[in-house]
Amino acid sequence: MLRPRKMRYLELTVLKNDMDAVLEYLGKRAAVQFPVSAAAESKKAATISQIIDRLKNAASFLSMEIPAEISEDSVLPGEGDQALAENLCAIIEELMKRRTDAQTEKDHICKAIDETDAFSKMNAPFSDLEHLSYLTLRIGRLESRDLPVLRENLRDRAVIIPLERASGEAEEKILAASSRKGRFALDSQLNKFSFEPAAIPADFKGIPSEILSGLKEQLAQIETELEKINAEKEQLRKNVCNDIRRHICSWMTAHAIEEIKTRFTVTDSVYHFSGWTPADNVNEISGGLLEFTGGRIAIRTYSPDEVPSIRSGSEKVPVSMKHGAFVKGFEPLVFSYGAPLYGTIDPTPLVAFFFTIIFGIMFGDAGQGSVLLLAGILIKKIPRLFGKFANFSTPLIAIGVSSMIMGFLAGSVFTNEKLLIAPTMAITGAVTGHPVDRILHILPMAEEGGSITKLLYFFGFTVCIGIVINSLGLIINIYNRFTLKKYQAAIFSKTGLAGIFMFWYAISIAARLLFGGSFQWFDFAGLLTPVFLIFFGPVIWRIISKERPVLEEGLFLFIMEGFVEILETVSNYVSNTVSFLRVGAFALSHAVLSFIVFRFTDDLAFSSAGGTFSAILIMLLGNSIIIVLEGMIVAIQVIRLQYYEFFNKFFIETGVEFAPFRFKIKNKTT
Numbered sequence: 001m002l003r004p005r006k007m008r009y010l011e012l013t014v015l016k017n018d019m020d021a022v023l024e025y026l027g028k029r030a031a032v033q034f035p036v037s038a039a040a041e042s043k044k045a046a047t048i049s050q051i052i053d054r055l056k057n058a059a060s061f062l063s064m065e066i067p068a069e070i071s072e073d074s075v076l077p078g079e080g081d082q083a084l085a086e087n088l089c090a091i092i093e094e095l096m097k098r099r100t101d102a103q104t105e106k107d108h109i110c111k112a113i114d115e116t117d118a119f120s121k122m123n124a125p126f127s128d129l130e131h132l133s134y135l136t137l138r139i140g141r142l143e144s145r146d147l148p149v150l151r152e153n154l155r156d157r158a159v160i161i162p163l164e165r166a167s168g169e170a171e172e173k174i175l176a177a178s179s180r181k182g183r184f185a186l187d188s189q190l191n192k193f194s195f196e197p198a199a200i201p202a203d204f205k206g207i208p209s210e211i212l213s214g215l216k217e218q219l220a221q222i223e224t225e226l227e228k229i230n231a232e233k234e235q236l237r238k239n240v241c242n243d244i245r246r247h248i249c250s251w252m253t254a255h256a257i258e259e260i261k262t263r264f265t266v267t268d269s270v271y272h273f274s275g276w277t278p279a280d281n282v283n284e285i286s287g288g289l290l291e292f293t294g295g296r297i298a299i300r301t302y303s304p305d306e307v308p309s310i311r312s313g314s315e316k317v318p319v320s321m322k323h324g325a326f327v328k329g330f331e332p333l334v335f336s337y338g339a340p341l342y343g344t345i346d347p348t349p350l351v352a353f354f355f356t357i358i359f360g361i362m363f364g365d366a367g368q369g370s371v372l373l374l375a376g377i378l379i380k381k382i383p384r385l386f387g388k389f390a391n392f393s394t395p396l397i398a399i400g401v402s403s404m405i406m407g408f409l410a411g412s413v414f415t416n417e418k419l420l421i422a423p424t425m426a427i428t429g430a431v432t433g434h435p436v437d438r439i440l441h442i443l444p445m446a447e448e449g450g451s452i453t454k455l456l457y458f459f460g461f462t463v464c465i466g467i468v469i470n471s472l473g474l475i476i477n478i479y480n481r482f483t484l485k486k487y488q489a490a491i492f493s494k495t496g497l498a499g500i501f502m503f504w505y506a507i508s509i510a511a512r513l514l515f516g517g518s519f520q521w522f523d524f525a526g527l528l529t530p531v532f533l534i535f536f537g538p539v540i541w542r543i544i545s546k547e548r549p550v551l552e553e554g555l556f557l558f559i560m561e562g563f564v565e566i567l568e569t570v571s572n573y574v575s576n577t578v579s580f581l582r583v584g585a586f587a588l589s590h591a592v593l594s595f596i597v598f599r600f601t602d603d604l605a606f607s608s609a610g611g612t613f614s615a616i617l618i619m620l621l622g623n624s625i626i627i628v629l630e631g632m633i634v635a636i637q638v639i640r641l642q643y644y645e646f647f648n649k650f651f652i653e654t655g656v657e658f659a660p661f662r663f664k665i666k667n668k669t670t
Contacts, residue, residue, distance in 0.1 A: 004319045004346050006279035007658075009307050012289075013298040014271045022289060022297065023257045023661075024076055030662035031285050032275040033318050034260060045258035048251055051085055055248045058092040062237040067248050070663045074249035076257070085247045088240060095236065099229045106222045108159045112177045113215045136183040138176040138190060140197040147174070150193055154178075158186045161218045175215070253663055260661060276658070278320050304342065317342035320658035327352045329394025333639065337647050338654030344480040347647070354469055354646075355395070355638055360402025361462070362586040362634045364442070365594060367414030368627050369403025372396050399635075411438030414623050415594040415601070443591040459584040466580025466645065467507055470573070473649030474500040480650055492537025494569035495649050502530035503573050534569060535562040576645045583641075586634055593630065597622030 010032060014022050026032050059066045077085075142150065151160050158178035178186040264273035277285060286299050309315035319339045321331060330352040340346055363369070376396030383390035407413065411420045421437045429435030441454045474495055481490030491497050505526045509519065533540070539558070542550050551558050597618065604615040 002345050002349060004340065004342060004344075005322050007276050007304060007317050007320065007342065008279045008282050009274065009302040009304065010277055010282070010285075011274045011300040011302070012272070014273075014293075015296050016266075016269055016271065018293050018296055019261065019271050020076055020254075020257055022293065023260060024253065024663070025288060025292065026285070027253070027256065027661050027663035028072075029285070029288075030660045031281045032277045033658055033660045034263065034273065034275040042258055042262055045255055045262070048255040048258060051082065051089075052248060052251050052255060054089040054093070055085060055244055055251065058089050058096075059244050059248065061092060061096050062233060062241070062244070064237055064241050064244065067245055067252070070252050070256070071245075071249050074246075074253045074663060077247075077250050077254055081247070081250065085251065088243060088247065092236065092240075095229065095232060099226070099233070102222055102225050102229060105159060106219065106226065108177070109161075109215055109219045109222060112159060113219060136178045136186060138186065138195070138197065140174065140190075140195050141171045142174050142190075142193055142195050144172050146193040147172070150189060153189050154186065158189075159218065161215060177215070256661075256663065275661075276318050277660075278322075278658075280322075316656045318658040319655045321346055321348060323348060326394060326398065329391070329398070330355060332391055333395075333642070335657055337643055338651055339657040340651070341480070341484070341653060341655040343483055344655075345476045345650075347476060347650070350472060351642055351646075352398070354465075355642060356398040356402045358465065358583055358638050358641065359399040359634060360406040361583055362637065363399070363403045363590055363631060364406030364410045364440075364587065365412045365415065365590070365626075366404045366407030366420070367412075367416075368623060368631075369400045369405075369407050371400070371627055372403060372631070373400025376400055406440075409438070409440040410442055410591065411440075412591075412594055414619065415597040415626070416619075417595070417598055442587055443595055455584075455588070458587070459581060462580050462583040462587075463577060465583065466577045469580070469641070469646050470503065470576050470649070471500065473646045474503065477650035477652070488537065488541040489652075492533055492541060494534055494565060494572070498530040498533035498537065499569060499573075502527065502534070502569070505530070506573070507577075531566055535566055579641065579645055582637060586637060590626070590630060590634075593622075593626060597626070 012022070056066050147160065147162070154160065158176055161175040161177070162172055176186055176190065261271065264271050266272075282301055286301075289297050289299065304310045304317045307315070310317060319342050321328075323331065327349050330348055333355070334340075334348050334351055360369070373396070376393045376398075379386045379390055379396065380393035383393070408420060408424075411417055411424055413419045417438075424438055425435035428439065440458070442458060477495045478490050478497060478500065481487070481493075481496065489496055493499060505523075509523055509526075513519065538552070539550055542548070542552070553561075600622070601615045601619045604612075604618060
């Protein structure tokens with residue numbers, strides 16, 4: 001398919017009560033692109049955002065994977081789902097608070113133990129505790145009934161540790177520890193509950209033994225509490241993991257719908273909105289909407305030339321491609337440069353074909369190609385493991401196969417030039433009657449007198465590929481210009497009919513001279529005619545279209561622009577064609593590097609007792625370097641050839657990629 005899909009403009013009028021269901025239907029099918037416009041978040045969308053944030057925080061606390069995208073089986077929240085989600089969040093948030101409080105208390109106790117333990121080893125008066133950097137200690141008695149209230153009031157500002165309680169008494173001895181910063185809050189709260197400080201002798205040195213033991217006992221208790229909380233957390237994660245994931249996806253769906261609704265026109269009873277969809281989807285979408293709404297929807301369709309914004313040029317029709325698995329893998333390469341204009345030729349099939357062929361020529365090795373092939377298959381089978389690299393699975397498979405074929409022709413397997421000799425001779429002997437050790441000689445050898453000639457033929461072949469690709473770029477541009485009714489550019493420009501005629505005629509002269517012919521008198525006419533048309537094209541077109549003045553910018557500027565245009569045309573065609581010599585150059589460099597690795601490996605294998613191990617090491621290291629580094633370099637060069645020698649012939653103006661409103665993003669996970 002060499003043209004983007006035909007598009008249709010939809011106008012829909014939907015009852016308010018059906019709106020959410022209609023958008024859910026469209027979103028799951030990813031079939032309609034709505035206008036992009038900024039809109040303020042509605043109150044309902046803000047509420048949904050808060051629910052999603054609470055659910056994501058809960059999922060994060062439970063150490064479960066947070067769905068970043070909506071799954072294929074997500075549905076809109078039903079009645080009571082908000083209460084269920086909030087209740088679920090409340091349960092988890094209560095556990096989160098318990099864990100946070102326990103961890104905070106543990107941190108405080110640990111700091112208190114560290115300083116208390118350090119002070120206990122010093123022969124200093126107990127009163128010097130006031131000079132510690134962290135601790136403020138208070139030891140005394142407090143009524144047992146006041147202890148829970150005191151803890152609640154102080155919360156994370158102090159640690160209260162029971163030391164002892166006499167049997168039958170209403171009071172108990174406590175240790176209160178806080179940071180220096182919290183000393184005044186601690187004393188204020190203790191005074192409220194009639195705290196009686198314990199009498200410590202003025203000459204007492206060190207730390208009372210019950211303080212350190214009390215702190216350690218409290219630490220053991222809080223660690224037990226944390227273990228209990230973690231066990232509850234793990235059990236809760238097992239019980240509610242799927243529910244949280246379902247709620248997140250469900251509310252993300254609702255948020256997307258609320259967000260898109262703010263862009264539409266709304267009255268008391270209906271929504272009115274519009275968007276683009278591929279023409280081959282119209283019947284399915286329209287039929288589905290009419291069926292599940294019971295006919296309570298109005299749908300009108302328009303072709304692009306019936307849309308006022310398209311006719312005026314203020315909007316572009318979005319471009320949607322429809323390709324098979326092989327060609328689709330190369331769509332990112334095309335769209336990274338730009339989307340073709342609607343109605344023009346889709347270059348993706350040509351890009352897929354030439355990218356695969358050129359890469360294989362430059363990276364010919366059956367073994368190294370098999371590594372690329374296996375990498376592509378692995379990425380295709382386990383896409384989640386490779387993230388964004390999953391898009392490159394098809395190109396990797398394609399260039400892997402291409403490299404393997406070229407490697408077989410050149411007789412190279414993991415740089416080894418001997419393994420394929422026997423099968424190649426058997427095949428060529430059976431087919432042609434003249435067995436040869438390899439079909440294609442890239443690396444010239446001194447003992448092979450004809451190998452240089454074969455190499456020159458190979459370079460000539462790569463130039464022919466360049467001629468074909470340049471010609472296709474020009475043909476695509478000419479077709480596009482006529483389709484867009486830009487006739488001047490289609491006929492008189494350097495990438496129009498005049499330009500391609502000059503290019504082809506120059507190629508024919510070069511081919512004739514190469515095969516022993518000579519330059520003829522009529523060649524002047526063949527070259528000067530397109531030069532004349534390119535130089536005087538603007539003037540000729542203004543005369544034909546009756547535009548005045550004929551010399552829009554004046555005679556001098558017209559002459560200067562004409563000469564520059566001719567010089568640029570000639571230099572571009574020469575450089576664009578010669579540029580494809582790099583295909584042969586990189587194929588040669590690949591062969592040279594492979595030969596070096598092979599010779600090192602072959603020489604080491606029989607050099608000494610440890611030579612086999614060294615040979616294997618060199619082979620593995622050499623092939624790894626070639627696959628990774630040279631593979632990247634070759635890929636960059638192929639992309640460069642596509643961009644600068646092909647795309648710039650016709651990508652004068654880019655279009656807009658079709659980006660439909662969608663829900664179905666990733667498969668359901670368990």
